[in-house]
Amino acid sequence: MNRTEYIKELEKRLKYIPKEDREDAIEYYTELMSDMEVDENEDVTARLGTAKDAAKKILDECTQKHVDEYEENKTVKGHATVVWLSVLGLLSLPISLPLGIAVLAVAVSLIIVVLALIITAAVTAAALVISGAASLIFAWTAPGIAQKAVVFGLGLCTLALGVLLGLGVYFLTRLIVNKIFRRDSVKNVEEN
Numbered sequence: 001m002n003r004t005e006y007i008k009e010l011e012k013r014l015k016y017i018p019k020e021d022r023e024d025a026i027e028y029y030t031e032l033m034s035d036m037e038v039d040e041n042e043d044v045t046a047r048l049g050t051a052k053d054a055a056k057k058i059l060d061e062c063t064q065k066h067v068d069e070y071e072e073n074k075t076v077k078g079h080a081t082v083v084w085l086s087v088l089g090l091l092s093l094p095i096s097l098p099l100g101i102a103v104l105a106v107a108v109s110l111i112i113v114v115l116a117l118i119i120t121a122a123v124t125a126a127a128l129v130i131s132g133a134a135s136l137i138f139a140w141t142a143p144g145i146a147q148k149a150v151v152f153g154l155g156l157c158t159l160a161l162g163v164l165l166g167l168g169v170y171f172l173t174r175l176i177v178n179k180i181f182r183r184d185s186v187k188n189v190e191e192n
Contacts, residue, residue: 003033006044006051013055017062025058114176121169128162135159 001009010029014022029048038044048054089096135155142148 001043001045001051002041003038003044004040006033006048009051010054010058013051014058017059021058021062021065025062029054118169118173118176121165121172125162125166125169128158128165130162132156132159132162 007026007030011022011026014025032048033044036047038047045051132155135151135158139148139152139155142151
C-alpha cells in the first residue's frame with residue numbers, strides 16, 4: 001500500500017471521529033512519512049503497520065483524550081453553568097412554550113398537507129385508470145367507427161395518464177418513507 005492509499009484508507013476509517021482529531025492524525029501520519037523519506041510508490045505498511053491498526057490506535061487515543069477532557073471539566077463552574085441554564089430555561093418558558101407549540105403545529109400541518117396531497121394523487125390515479133379502462137371497454141358500444149376510435153384513443157390516454165400518475169405517487173411515497181426511516185448505521189472501524 002503506497003502513501004496515498006494508506007492516507008486514504010486511514011481517512012476512511014477515521015471518518016466518524018471529530019474533524020479536528022481526524023485532521024491532526026492525518027497530518028501526523030503525512031509528516032511521519034515525509035520524515036521517514038518514504039517514496040510515493042513504496043509499501044508503507046512494512047514501516048508503519050496497517051491502516052487498520054493505526055486507526056484503532058488513533059481511536060483509542062482520541063477516546064482517552066475526550067474522557068480526560070470530560071473529567072477535567074467536571075468542576076464547580078460546570079455545575080454552575082447547568083444551574084444557570086436551568087434557571088434561564090424556566091424563565092423563558094412563557095415565551096418558548098407557545099413558540100414550541102406553534103412550531104409543532106406547523107410541522108404537523110405540513111405532514112398532514114403532504115399526506116393529503118399524496119392520497120389525493122393516488123385516488124386521482126386510480127380514478128384515471130378505472131375511467132380509462134371503462135372507456136376502452138365501452139368504446140365498442142359507440143355508434144360509428146370514428147366515435148369508437150376517438151373513445152378508444154381517449155381511453156388509452158386516460159389509462160396511460162393514470163398509470164404514470166400512479167407510478168409517480170408510488171416512487172414519491174417510497175422516497176419520502178426512505179428519507180424518514182433511513183437508518184444510517186455507523187460502520188465499525190475494525191471491519192475489513
